[in-house]
Amino acid sequence: MAKKQSILVIDDEEAIRRSLDRILTFEGYKVVLASNGTLGLNLALQEEPDLVLLDIKMPKMDGLEVLQTMIQQGTQAPVVMISGHGTVQTAVEATKLGAFEFLEKPLDRDRLLLVVRNALERKGLQDENRELRQEVSERHQMIGQNHMLNGLKERIDRVAPTNATVLICGESGTGKELMARRLHQMSGRRGRFVQVNCAAIPQDLIESELFGHVKGAFTGAVENQAGKFQLADKGTIFLDEIGDMTLKTQAKVLRALQESEIEPVGAGKTIAVDVRVISATNKRLEELISQGEFREDLYYRLNVVPLESVPLDLRRDDIPALIEHFAQRFAAENNLPQPDFSAHALKKLCQRTYKGNIRELKNLVERMAILGEDYVLDDDAANKALASPVDFGIYETLKEFKEDTERKFLIAKLRQFEGNISRTAEAIQTPRSNLYKKLEHYTINVERDLAD
Ligand SMILES: Nc1ncnc2c1ncn2[C@@H]1O[C@H](COP(=O)(O)OP(=O)(O)OP(=O)(O)O)[C@@H](O)[C@H]1O
Ligand SMILES: [Mg+2]
Numbered sequence: 001m002a003k004k005q006s007i008l009v010i011d012d013e014e015a016i017r018r019s020l021d022r023i024l025t026f027e028g029y030k031v032v033l034a035s036n037g038t039l040g041l042n043l044a045l046q047e048e049p050d051l052v053l054l055d056i057k058m059p060k061m062d063g064l065e066v067l068q069t070m071i072q073q074g075t076q077a078p079v080v081m082i083s084g085h086g087t088v089q090t091a092v093e094a095t096k097l098g099a100f101e102f103l104e105k106p107l108d109r110d111r112l113l114l115v116v117r118n119a120l121e122r123k124g125l126q127d128e129n130r131e132l133r134q135e136v137s138e139r140h141q142m143i144g145q146n147h148m149l150n151g152l153k154e155r156i157d158r159v160a161p162t163n164a165t166v167l168i169c170g171e172s173g174t175g176k177e178l179m180a181r182r183l184h185q186m187s188g189r190r191g192r193f194v195q196v197n198c199a200a201i202p203q204d205l206i207e208s209e210l211f212g213h214v215k216g217a218f219t220g221a222v223e224n225q226a227g228k229f230q231l232a233d234k235g236t237i238f239l240d241e242i243g244d245m246t247l248k249t250q251a252k253v254l255r256a257l258q259e260s261e262i263e264p265v266g267a268g269k270t271i272a273v274d275v276r277v278i279s280a281t282n283k284r285l286e287e288l289i290s291q292g293e294f295r296e297d298l299y300y301r302l303n304v305v306p307l308e309s310v311p312l313d314l315r316r317d318d319i320p321a322l323i324e325h326f327a328q329r330f331a332a333e334n335n336l337p338q339p340d341f342s343a344h345a346l347k348k349l350c351q352r353t354y355k356g357n358i359r360e361l362k363n364l365v366e367r368m369a370i371l372g373e374d375y376v377l378d379d380d381a382a383n384k385a386l387a388s389p390v391d392f393g394i395y396e397t398l399k400e401f402k403e404d405t406e407r408k409f410l411i412a413k414l415r416q417f418e419g420n421i422s423r424t425a426e427a428i429q430t431p432r433s434n435l436y437k438k439l440e441h442y443t444i445n446v447e448r449d450l451a452d
Contacts, residue, residue, distance in 0.1 A: 005120055006030040008047065010040030010066065011055035011082060016107070020053060023109055024116070037061030044070055044077065051119050052079045053103075056087040056094070064094055071098050076126070078119040082107070140181045143325045144318035148310045152179070159305050160186035165257070167242075167302045168280040170309030172393065173359030176280040177240065179309060183278055184236040191235025191275075194228045199244035206249050208265045211256070217266025229262045229273050236276045242302065243283035243294065254298045277302065312357040319350050322358065326365040339369040356394030363391050407442045410435075419446045 007029050009020045017033050024031045032047060034040035037058050044052055044066075052070070056063035067079055078100035083091035091102035100119045103112060142153055159166060160183045168176045177195075184193040201209050208217070212227030228237055239245075245253070256262045257277060261270040279302050288294035312319070323346065331338040341349075345368065354360045395401035410424075417423040425432040439446070 004028065004030040005050040006032060006047065007051045007053060007116065008032045008034065008040065008043055008049040008077070009053045010034045010037065010044075010058075010063070011053070012036055012058045013055070016055070016082070016105070019107070020112075023112065027113060027116075029116075037063065037066045041066050041069055044075055045073055048075075049077050050123055051116060052077050053082055053116075054079050054099075055082045055084075056090050057084055064090060064097075067094055067097060067099055076123070078123050080115055080119055140178055140185060141325075142175065142178055142182060143322055144315060145321065146310070146315035146318045149315055149318065152307065152310060153182075155307060156182050157186050159183070159307075161188055162305075163187070163189075163276050165276070165302055165304040166278045166307055167285075167305070168278065168307045168309060169285070170280075170282060171311050171357055172282045173354075173357035173391075174309035174311055175358055176282070176309050177238070179307060180236075180238045180240075180278045180280060184238075184276075187236065187276065189235050189276060191233055192231060193236050193238065194232035195238045195240060196228050197240045198249075199241035203246050203249070206245070207252060210249070211252065211262045211264050212267075213265035214267045217264075221266070224264075227262065227264060229256060229275055230271065232275045233273050234275075236278055239277065239279040239302075241281060242279040243281040243285060243288055247293070247295065250295045250298050254295060254301060257298075257301045312354050312361065316350070319361065320346070322361055323349055323365055326362045327369060330366050330369050336369070341368070356391045360391050360394055403442070406438070407444065410438060410442065410444060414444070414446060421446075 007024055009017055009024075009031060011017050011020070012035055014035070017035065021031045021033060032043055032049060034043050038061050040052075040054070041061070043049070052075075054063045054066055063081060067081070070077075070079065079094075079098070081091045081094045081099045081102040082105065083102050084105045088102075088104065091099075091104075095102060100122070101115050103115060142149065144150075156179060166180075166183060168179050170176055180195075181193060196210065198206065208221070208225070208227065210227050210229055212225050212230055213221045215221055215224050239253070256273075259270070260274070261272045263270045285294050285299055285303075289296050289299060323341070327339050327341070330336075349361070349364070356363075392401065395404065410428075413424050413428055414421075417427060421432060421435060425435040428435075438444075
């Protein structure tokens with residue numbers, strides 16, 4: 001059941017307090033009563049009610065003074081002033097100061113409830129917005145102080161409010177999506193941030209995904225459906241993995257960009273949209289162009305402002321801060337105490353290479369937090385985590401995946417048996433000769449690779 005909303009009534013007249021208490025309690029609100037301004041102010045600050053009903057004319061501390069102090073102290077609750085005969089002028093002033101609304105005595109029950117509902121609704125929206133903003137900005141923070149990253153952040157913040165089309169290039173896991181979200185967040189555009197993963201949508205559906213379709217346009221189109229471009233109206237569309245778009249779709253996207261309008265599949269007419277386009281890729285589009293797989297004219301349209309993400313290898317000084325950030329976030333999101341990584345494990349994390357960039361580092365930190373007993377990472381857990389593949393996405397080919405995994409597996413097992421080839425071979429059930437062959441193939445040196 002939802003928590004009862006609480007209303008604080010501050011009025012020196014007992015009859016008014018009693019009648020408000022009766023009406024509001026009957027409506028299901030939790031009511032707190034205060035018979036003077038000082039008491040009311042204390043309750044407002046301590047109890048954090050959802051709404052305050054505040055009488056203007058009271059002995060000693062009057063309503064206006066209470067209101068001013070509440071605002072100064074940063075109280076979140078909306079305040080509805082109650083004005084008696086002769087204080088309407090003051091009530092109007094109070095709304096200028098920040099009161100939500102005022103009610104005149106004698107109080108009318110229906111108007112009272114209407115104003116109360118409106119005020120609470122606005123408070124709800126404000127709370128939600130505040131939480132959302134905080135959540136968004138925390139989740140999409142770009143952690144790091146490296147000079148290249150700082151330069152990049154500055155560029156992002158400079159282009160964000162311009163509506164310019166941005167193309168983000170860079171290796172996998174380097175924060176391209178994060179950059180796109182920051183661009184939208186700082187853009188001031190009121191619409192939504194809509195993401196399209198061009199690689200994940202089947203090619204025969206991508207046109208309808210992007211531009212929508214009308215009922216009956218194709219088998220399965222049972223209803224009119226808006227496309228991503230329409231959903232992103234007045235906002236931002238993020239075309240991720242743009243290098244994976246077919247030439248046919250590229251032509252349609254080009255047209256949408258040129259004309260600022262789109263044509264839903266089967267509609268036979270176009271719709272104007274106001275969309276800011278950000279695209280991203282980890283492929284070299286120039287190469288795709290020379291191979292005839294990417295349209296040059298589209299490339300120029302998308303690449304008005306190019307931004308390049310920074311590979312983790314070029315900002316290794318940020319690794320400690322990133323570890324701290326991911327550990328903290330993981331703990332907070334899972335309601336766990338923050339893992340206390342050993343100095344040894346931290347050193348290892350800082351020295352390691354990350355082909356999968358920040359994503360690989362993040363996954364590793366989370367894995368360590370889970371594997372570590374009592375969420376304190378010991379070296380054993382670190383070894384286990386380091387010995388297993390972190391993110392399948394970092395591998396391009398099956399061969400690369402198999403070899404990398406096999407190599408890590410062999411090192412971990414050899415470590416377990418302290419470099420003893422016979423015992424290791426026996427444990428992993430392979431002939432010694434084969435293990436030797438593998439060590440040679442992977443250039444694993446027992447002396448060197450097994451030392452910490
Ligand atoms: N500077 C940063 N600070 C904190 N977290 C980051 C940072 N950069 C990236 N991340 C995190 O790393 C992960 C990978 O980032 P993101 O998805 O943005 O990368 P990407 O470049 O889009 O990767 P891909 O090409 O594989 O799609 C995400 O969880 C993201 O939140
Ligand atoms: Mg991405």
